[in-house]
Amino acid sequence: MAYETIDAHQQDTPVLTVELNRPDKLNAVSDVMLAELNEVFKTAERDASVRAILLTGKGRGFCAGQDLNIARERKPEDGEFSFREHLTTTYNPLILRMRQMPKPIIAAINGVAAGAGMSIALGCDIRIAAESASFVQAFVKIGLIPDSGSTWLLPRLIGMTRALDLALTGRKIGAQEALDWGMVNRVVPDENLRETAWLFANELASAPTKTLGYIKRAFDFAATSSLAEVLDHEADLQEVAGRTADHQEGIAAFLEKRPPHFTGE
Numbered sequence: 001m002a003y004e005t006i007d008a009h010q011q012d013t014p015v016l017t018v019e020l021n022r023p024d025k026l027n028a029v030s031d032v033m034l035a036e037l038n039e040v041f042k043t044a045e046r047d048a049s050v051r052a053i054l055l056t057g058k059g060r061g062f063c064a065g066q067d068l069n070i071a072r073e074r075k076p077e078d079g080e081f082s083f084r085e086h087l088t089t090t091y092n093p094l095i096l097r098m099r100q101m102p103k104p105i106i107a108a109i110n111g112v113a114a115g116a117g118m119s120i121a122l123g124c125d126i127r128i129a130a131e132s133a134s135f136v137q138a139f140v141k142i143g144l145i146p147d148s149g150s151t152w153l154l155p156r157l158i159g160m161t162r163a164l165d166l167a168l169t170g171r172k173i174g175a176q177e178a179l180d181w182g183m184v185n186r187v188v189p190d191e192n193l194r195e196t197a198w199l200f201a202n203e204l205a206s207a208p209t210k211t212l213g214y215i216k217r218a219f220d221f222a223a224t225s226s227l228a229e230v231l232d233h234e235a236d237l238q239e240v241a242g243r244t245a246d247h248q249e250g251i252a253a254f255l256e257k258r259p260p261h262f263t264g265e
């Protein structure tokens with residue numbers, strides 16, 4: 001399917017690559033991009049041939065957040081624009097869709113991730129950053145609070161002390177600091193980013209796909225639940241994971257001393 005602000009391709013591979021494609025604006029987010037991202041993730045969720053998603057940006061930026069040229073035209077004081085309505089119909093479903101996606105999403109962070117662009121990076125499951133990548137909670141610089149899930153995701157990844165430091169100051173941190181703080185999984189030389197992320201995505205695409213989805217669900221559920229609730233939820237999900245063909249294959253492969261061939265079923 002042809003998109004205007006993103007590029008999505010998957011050729012003879014279980015990995016769907018999604019590239020944000022407004023490089024002149026460091027892939028700042030327009031309404032069209034929000035609609036297209038929601039659409040591409042919705043389609044990927046339903047498409048059994050997609051077993052992992054690789055998200056990256058074209059050009060020198062990953063994503064600079066909300067397009068401020070568009071934001072400048074709004075007239076919230078006249079009642080012509082509602083932040084609440086905009087967020088609840090665009091960014092929020094996108095972030096929820098990413099967290100609820102029953103397949104892994106790998107971000108290849110090729111440059112700056114700012115504002116909601118940082119939230120989108122945080123909404124992925126694995127973050128591989130180029131050495132030149134950077135992260136900015138840019139919201140405060142324009143008088144806004146962190147949104148698109150940043151207030152939930154960021155402290156869970158790096159702790160409240162560091163999250164508040166970034167959110168209150170809006171200071172930019174580099175890839176190495178992000179790695180030291182546990183915000184990204186790996187930092188690689190810029191020229192190796194695509195290949196590293198691609199190999200990672202392919203590795204996850206040959207894993208037991210349904211189980212990866214249950215793992216995501218289990219961790220997100222556990223983030224806001226009691227131990228008793230979590231134990232119960234784990235038991236429910238294991239009941240389902242334990243009935244997959246991939247579970248049988250995993251056991252057979254182990255006992256037969258061969259590599260497993262998971263089909264995602």
Ligand code: T3D
Nearest residue numbers: 024025026028064065066067068069086114115116138139
């Ligand atoms: O509004 C709602 O619906 C609520 C939701 C809000 C979510 C949000 O994301 S709020 C936060 C919005 N984002 C920002 O405030 C970030 C603004 N951008 C920057 O602070 C800087 O551009 C960066 C730190 C990201 C990168 O700096 P640098 O020096 O590497 O690049 P640059 O020169 O500033 O930007 C390059 C070009 O991209 C430039 O255009 P030009 O001059 O070459 O024609 C710049 O204007 C453009 N650009 C960068 N960010 C945005 C943008 N254009 C529109 N919107 C942007 N967000």
